[in-house]
Amino acid sequence: MIAALKMMRNRRDDEIDGIESCWTTVNGVRIHARVGSAAAAPLARLGDRPPVVLVHGIGVSSRYLVPTARALAADFLVLAPDLPGSGRSDRPGHTLDIVELAGALRDWMDAIGLDRPAFIASSMGCQIVVELAIRAPDRVDKLVLVGPTVVPRWRSVSRQLPRWLLEAAREPLSLWPIILDDYCRFGMRRFFETARFALAHRMEDRLPHVSAPTLDVRGEHDAFVSAEWVEEVARLLPNGRVAVVLRAAHAANYSQPEALARLVRPFLLSDCVVGRSQPFRWPLARSTRSSASS
Numbered sequence: 001m002i003a004a005l006k007m008m009r010n011r012r013d014d015e016i017d018g019i020e021s022c023w024t025t026v027n028g029v030r031i032h033a034r035v036g037s038a039a040a041a042p043l044a045r046l047g048d049r050p051p052v053v054l055v056h057g058i059g060v061s062s063r064y065l066v067p068t069a070r071a072l073a074a075d076f077l078v079l080a081p082d083l084p085g086s087g088r089s090d091r092p093g094h095t096l097d098i099v100e101l102a103g104a105l106r107d108w109m110d111a112i113g114l115d116r117p118a119f120i121a122s123s124m125g126c127q128i129v130v131e132l133a134i135r136a137p138d139r140v141d142k143l144v145l146v147g148p149t150v151v152p153r154w155r156s157v158s159r160q161l162p163r164w165l166l167e168a169a170r171e172p173l174s175l176w177p178i179i180l181d182d183y184c185r186f187g188m189r190r191f192f193e194t195a196r197f198a199l200a201h202r203m204e205d206r207l208p209h210v211s212a213p214t215l216d217v218r219g220e221h222d223a224f225v226s227a228e229w230v231e232e233v234a235r236l237l238p239n240g241r242v243a244v245v246l247r248a249a250h251a252a253n254y255s256q257p258e259a260l261a262r263l264v265r266p267f268l269l270s271d272c273v274v275g276r277s278q279p280f281r282w283p284l285a286r287s288t289r290s291s292a293s294s
Contacts (some may be wrong), residue, residue, distance in 0.1 A: 057123030061087025
């Protein structure tokens with residue numbers, strides 16, 4: 001597995017240490033993913049625990065998930081795809097809704113031979129993995145929902161806009177160049193169409209159907225997700241619990257990755273049994289690899 005993760009690596013000036021880029025063609029669409037190198041973790045430790053897939057939110061890419069990927073890479077094989085239309089992945093012929101994005105995520109898992117990983121999702125990514133967990137429960141080990149959207153009482157553009165303004169003042173300045181670059185790649189038309197799909201998706205109706213153990217995480221200063229909503233999410237889940245990342249806003253995965261990793265690591269490792277999960281090997285014939293870049 002480690003040899004496979006190192007193959008075809010090309011160092012470049014903008015390489016992110018410990019993170020490599022991989023491309024896989026799925027249903028005619030070339031999908032980019034960032035993979036956390038597991039070189040620091042012995043194979044004997046990786047074989048008894050699931051890989052971890054990080055899922056980004058609306059308009060952005062796996063790039064803002066890199067800090068969390070690096071924080072977890074010593075203990076897990078971490079993979080963070082750019083969903084179709086996002087980041088460095090190809091654009092599909094139409095804008096995908098939440099259910100279609102969940103299907104695209106599952107198709108990518110099929111294409112690379114990823115059976116039953118755990119998921120850490122951010123923002124709208126939480127909606128996507130919830131749909132995946134409902135539609136393919138045998139493909140999900142555990143879920144971590146970081147800043148799960150959309151709060152029902154804020155389910156409109158007019159109520160979301162003030163939340164955006166509040167959030168802009170609470171996130172690190174270094175995050176905004178990443179977000180703006182990703183938004184430009186994503187395109188405003190695709191952004192607003194995706195936002196319409198996200199607002200129409202009713203998480204409160206879907207959560208009771210999730211059987212996977214789920215950790216519901218909120219940044220202490222999250223402007224998009226209220227403390228009351230996080231508690232409601234945990235109540236609606238058959239097997240949910242709540243955690244808070246202090247001194248973080250919506251993108252806790254970027255601003256407080258080490259704190260987030262400390263919260264989720266025990267949850268992801270709970271009930272791990274030696275031999276339960278097979279070591280994941282990237283399918284060499286169906287993907288290409290290089291160093292991760294901006």
